[in-house]
Amino acid sequence: MRAAIFMSRCPKSKRDWHLMKTHIVIGAGQAGAHAAVSMRRAGFHGRIILLGDELVHSYERPPLSKSFITELESERIANFFPLSHYLNEKVEVLAGVAAEAIDPAAGAVSLAFGGKIPFDKVILATGSRPRTLSVPGSDRVLTLRTFADAVQIKKAFTSGRKVVCIGAGVIGLELASAAISRGCQATVLEVGDRVMARSLDKAASRTIEAMHRDAGVEFVFGHSVVAVEPNAVVTDVGLRILADVVVAGIGVDRNVALAQSAGLSVGKGVLTDASGRTNIDCVLAAGEVAEFYSEREGAHVVLETSRHAQMHGTLVGQVAAGQELVYDDVPWFWSDQHGANIQVAGSHRAAVSTVYRGDPLSKRFCAYYLNSRSAVVGAFGLNAGRDVSAALRLIRSGIAADPEILADITIMSGKLVSAPRA
Numbered sequence: 347m348r349a350a351i352f353m354s355r356c357p358k359s360k361r362d363w364h365l366m367k368t369h370i371v372i373g374a375g376q377a378g379a380h381a382a383v384s385m386r387r388a389g390f391h392g393r394i395i396l397l398g399d400e401l402v403h404s405y406e407r408p409p410l411s412k413s414f415i416t417e418l419e420s421e422r423i424a425n426f427f428p429l430s431h432y433l434n435e436k437v438e439v440l441a442g443v444a445a446e447a448i449d450p451a452a453g454a455v456s457l458a459f460g461g462k463i464p465f466d467k468v469i470l471a472t473g474s475r476p477r478t479l480s481v482p483g484s485d486r487v488l489t490l491r492t493f494a495d496a497v498q499i500k501k502a503f504t505s506g507r508k509v510v511c512i513g514a515g516v517i518g519l520e521l522a523s524a525a526i527s528r529g530c531q532a533t534v535l536e537v538g539d540r541v542m543a544r545s546l547d548k549a550a551s552r553t554i555e556a557m558h559r560d561a562g563v564e565f566v567f568g569h570s571v572v573a574v575e576p577n578a579v580v581t582d583v584g585l586r587i588l589a590d591v592v593v594a595g596i597g598v599d600r601n602v603a604l605a606q607s608a609g610l611s612v613g614k615g616v617l618t619d620a621s622g623r624t625n626i627d628c629v630l631a632a633g634e635v636a637e638f639y640s641e642r643e644g645a646h647v648v649l650e651t652s653r654h655a656q657m658h659g660t661l662v663g664q665v666a667a668g669q670e671l672v673y674d675d676v677p678w679f680w681s682d683q684h685g686a687n688i689q690v691a692g693s694h695r696a697a698v699s700t701v702y703r704g705d706p707l708s709k710r711f712c713a714y715y716l717n718s719r720s721a722v723v724g725a726f727g728l729n730a731g732r733d734v735s736a737a738l739r740l741i742r743s744g745i746a747a748d749p750e751i752l753a754d755i756t757i758m759s760g761k762l763v764s765a766p767r768a
């Protein structure tokens with residue numbers, strides 16, 4: 347049984363507990379931590395319990411595939427909030443405590459180590475876990491989600507070792523980059539025909555692939571893994587790629603078991619409206635586990651980004667406190683690979699044209715994706731954070747932009763939003 351650590355102040359007497367409403371947040375990741383704190387700030391005066399099954403209290407995952415592995419001396423964890431902040435906000439943090447079941451009718455959460463906590467509302471923020479391969483030898487494959495996973499990968503990436511990264515998504519590419527910076531050889535094996543295909547257009551994929559090849563990463567496209575041997579990865583066309591370390595970044599599965607057994611509607615994730623409410627009144631869902639209705643997309647969507655977890659968690663916390671709000675954030679994420687900063691805003695999918703701000707063959711440029719009305723609907727930036735920030739504002743505004751002005755690097759990106767259309 348894992349230890350439960352009770353880390354914050356409780357109401358003074360047992361009698362007070364019964365007078366107060368109790369809101370439980372299940373999952374102390376980015377969405378859960380922000381939901382708990384924002385609920386308090388939005389004026390909820392009752393008990394807030396933040397329940398997380400990891401012993402390490404709520405921390406940022408993005409550094410785990412980047413600086414945590416590349417910086418030898420760094421074992422630092424970046425927490426969203428210091429513990430004192432939870433104390434100040436009177437959020438009771440239970441670390442190392444898994445919720446085993448939610449009974450909405452009885453209004454109680456059962457804990458894995460025994461006991462029940464009564465609640466008035468629950469926010470499910472249980473996130474995801476890495477998808478795993480089901481081929482012979484897949485137990486040799488490392489995946490990355492938690493601090494403990496990152497410690498294991500960091501130990502494995504020692505100079506001269508051959509690392510095979512399965513999957514050319516963000517995690518696979520960041521691990522290839524980290525492997526190279528630790529002096530390893532890196533090969534990325536991808537079943538599709540290009541990198542980051544879910545989020546980039548073909549031109550941007552080529553840019554990122556070229557950057558990796560320049561840094562010494564090798565790619566094998568169009569192969570899938572059929573076995574992982576002690577020293578090699580075997581593909582469906584019989585290729586054997588020598589490997590001392592095999593890591594997989596092949597997507598995630600959302601942690602929906604609690605939701606399913608509680609009778610919540612589940613698709614790819616826990617289905618919610620645009621405010622994070624599920625089909626059961628007293629249960630909301632936030633962050634990566636939620637498949638929320640997006641008015642922008644006119645459909646239910648799932649997002650796997652740090653900003654989304656924070657913004658969605660914050661909003662759902664406010665909704666749980668009684669505010670009427672609708673989630674309307676523009677998707678945005680960043681990634682760091684081989685010392686370059688990559689940022690993606692919105693989506694290129696509805697675009698009919700692309701405007702480049704800067705030379706797309708250079709190491710610093712931004713691609714703006716325009717729809718048929720010349721409104722910016724997405725952006726890809728390489729070392730061009732300010733240009734992507736401008737894109738976020740343009741996407742939110744929905745106004746038609748002048749391609750010549752967008753491309754004109756003599757106009758500061760901060761001025762692009764207000765620049766008149768010719």
Ligand SMILES: Cc1cc2nc3c(=O)[nH]c(=O)nc-3n(C[C@H](O)[C@H](O)[C@H](O)COP(=O)(O)OP(=O)(O)OC[C@H]3O[C@@H](n4cnc5c(N)ncnc54)[C@H](O)[C@@H]3O)c2cc1C
Pocket residue numbers: 372373374375376377378397398399400406407408409410411443444445446471472473474490491492517601604632633634635649650651652653655678679680681682
């Ligand atoms: C290695 C890595 C690098 C990343 N890099 C980037 C990046 O560069 N840019 C970017 O935009 N995004 C990045 N992301 C994505 C981003 O970090 C995630 O989308 C975000 O952390 C999701 O937050 P969440 O709170 O919804 O879920 P999670 O972070 O998954 O948190 C959910 C928590 O709930 C816990 N839990 C699950 N079930 C239970 C239960 N029954 N009882 C109690 N607790 C439970 C889980 O253990 C976990 O601690 C990265 C992710 C990873 C893994």
